[in-house]
Amino acid sequence: xxxxxxxxxxxxxxxxxxxxxxxxxxxxxxxxxxxxxxxxxxxxxxxxxxxxxxxxxxxxxxxxxxxxxxxxxxxxxxxxxxxxxxxxxxxxx
Amino acid sequence: xxxxxxxxxxxxxxxxxxxxxxxxxxxxxxxxxxxxxxxxxxxxxxxxxxxxxxxxxxxxxxxxxxxxxxxxxxxxxxxxxxxxxxxxxxxxxxxxxxxxxxxxxxxxxxxxxxxxxxxxxxxxxxxxxxxxxxxxxxxxxxxxxxxxxxxxxxxxxxxxxxxxxxxxxxxxxxxxxxxxxxxxxxxxxxxxxxxxxxxxxxxxxxxxxxxxxxxxxxxxxxxxxxxxxxxxxxxxxxxxxxxxxxxxxxxxxxxxxxxxxxxxxxxxxxxxxxxxxxxxxxxxxxxx
Numbered sequence: 001x002x003x004x005x006x007x008x009x010x011x012x013x014x015x016x017x018x019x020x021x022x023x024x025x026x027x028x029x030x031x032x033x034x035x036x037x038x039x040x041x042x043x044x045x046x047x048x049x050x051x052x053x054x055x056x057x058x059x060x061x062x063x064x065x066x067x068x069x070x071x072x073x074x075x076x077x078x079x080x081x082x083x084x085x086x087x088x089x090x091x092x093x
Numbered sequence: 094x095x096x097x098x099x100x101x102x103x104x105x106x107x108x109x110x111x112x113x114x115x116x117x118x119x120x121x122x123x124x125x126x127x128x129x130x131x132x133x134x135x136x137x138x139x140x141x142x143x144x145x146x147x148x149x150x151x152x153x154x155x156x157x158x159x160x161x162x163x164x165x166x167x168x169x170x171x172x173x174x175x176x177x178x179x180x181x182x183x184x185x186x187x188x189x190x191x192x193x194x195x196x197x198x199x200x201x202x203x204x205x206x207x208x209x210x211x212x213x214x215x216x217x218x219x220x221x222x223x224x225x226x227x228x229x230x231x232x233x234x235x236x237x238x239x240x241x242x243x244x245x246x247x248x249x250x251x252x253x254x255x256x257x258x259x260x261x262x263x264x265x266x267x268x269x270x271x272x273x274x275x276x277x278x279x280x281x282x283x284x285x286x287x288x289x290x291x292x293x294x295x296x297x298x299x300x301x302x303x304x305x306x307x308x309x310x311x312x313x314x315x316x317x318x319x320x321x322x323x324x325x326x327x328x329x330x331x332x333x334x335x336x337x338x339x340x341x342x343x344x345x346x347x348x349x350x351x352x353x354x355x356x357x358x359x360x361x362x363x364x365x366x367x368x369x370x371x372x373x374x375x376x377x378x379x380x381x
Contacts, residue, residue, distance in 0.1 A: 006120070007127040007139045016123060045373060058369065061362050068144060069151040075144065 019057075026053060041093040052093055056086040122361075128354035135348075146355035156356060158331065159339040160363075166246075166335060167314045170253050174310055175303070177254070178261025183295070185266055196266075199259045207256075211323025214252040218324075238325065242332035245325045249333055252320055257310060264306040268299035304375040308368060315364055336360055 026049060030036065036048030047055070060082035067078035129146055131139040150156050185195045205213075220226040220237045229236040238244040272294065280290045318337040321327065327334035327342070334342070340360065344353035 006124045
């Protein structure tokens with residue numbers, strides 16, 4: 001098959017679909033409320049929605065790595081923490 | 094208020110770039126993510142392994158050591174190259190015939206291919222026939238970069254400083270040249286010392302270019318491969334095995350594509366995070 005060298009699996013397809021959906025959602029959000037919602041949050045950083053999504057995603061990656069290093073599998077705890085982190089970032093940062 | 098022209102068709106002009114980036118960055122990155130959760134023995138046959146490789150890498154002393162070496166190396170060369178680059182830029186002439194001479198001399202190391210730099214320094218530092226190695230030994234210091242870890246580190250750092258300080262010099266020089274003469278006149282009227290001129294005029298005006306210089310040097314040195322590979326091959330032992338050298342050993346030497354993919358993703362995330370922190374901190378100072 002043409003794409004067999006890429007070795008796709010369902011979990012990785014789902015992961016990238018989630019990223020694409022997140023970016024598409026940002027586009028729709030921007031369409032209905034343009035300007036990116038810039039503000040200065042509790043860290044003293046000037047962020048827009050895109051920055052907050054970036055911080056959430058990178059933060060989630062490190063939360064998962066940290067959980068894996070300290071607690072091991074399963075990763076549900078890391079996922080829960082990441083969602084809480086995402087909500088916190090979008091609310092306060 | 095000024096009306097902003099809305100023309101979304103301009104996005105089509107970006108399409109070629111998007112296509113190129115997709116082929117040279119996104120698709121390979123996606124493939125690496127796919128590899129990182131599987132095991133393969135070649136022939137495009139893959140077995141699902143979940144997050145096993147990530148767990149293995151995170152607990153691997155070999156990875157920890159390579160990461161520590163990498164951070165130490167990057168820290169040392171940033172601490173040397175940035176102040177040295179600024180200092181050299183300050184001594185360079187702003188006008189006259191020597192400007193082009195200095196610029197060409199500074200640009201020379203940047204034009205040499207990385208593997209040639211490694212080979213040059215390898216021969217230059219050899220203790221028996223190399224000019225540098227022979228000289229150091231002639232001064233009574235026992236120096237052999239193929240056997241002593243400290244000597245290997247010294248040579249690698251010296252090579253990187255020689256190769257890349259020029260980049261900082263050229264960027265800092267560009268920043269210095271953009272300062273209008275009026276600033277210096279005002280400083281002279283106020284009777285400012287040379288240090289005050291540097292601290293309150295030159296350094297703030299160079300901030301933007303120095304941000305770029307530090308970011309470039311950080312990312313490049315964190316991903317350094319060719320020069321230490323040619324110079325020391327990661328040795329003696331594992332003394333100069335930096336992250337990328339270790340990564341290639343795992344991926345191509347041992348053909349462990351799964352662990353290598355997991356390691357490169359962790360590596361990528363570290364570079365992404367540190368670059369973001371650098372950039373954010375520096376831009377925040379800019380805004381204040």
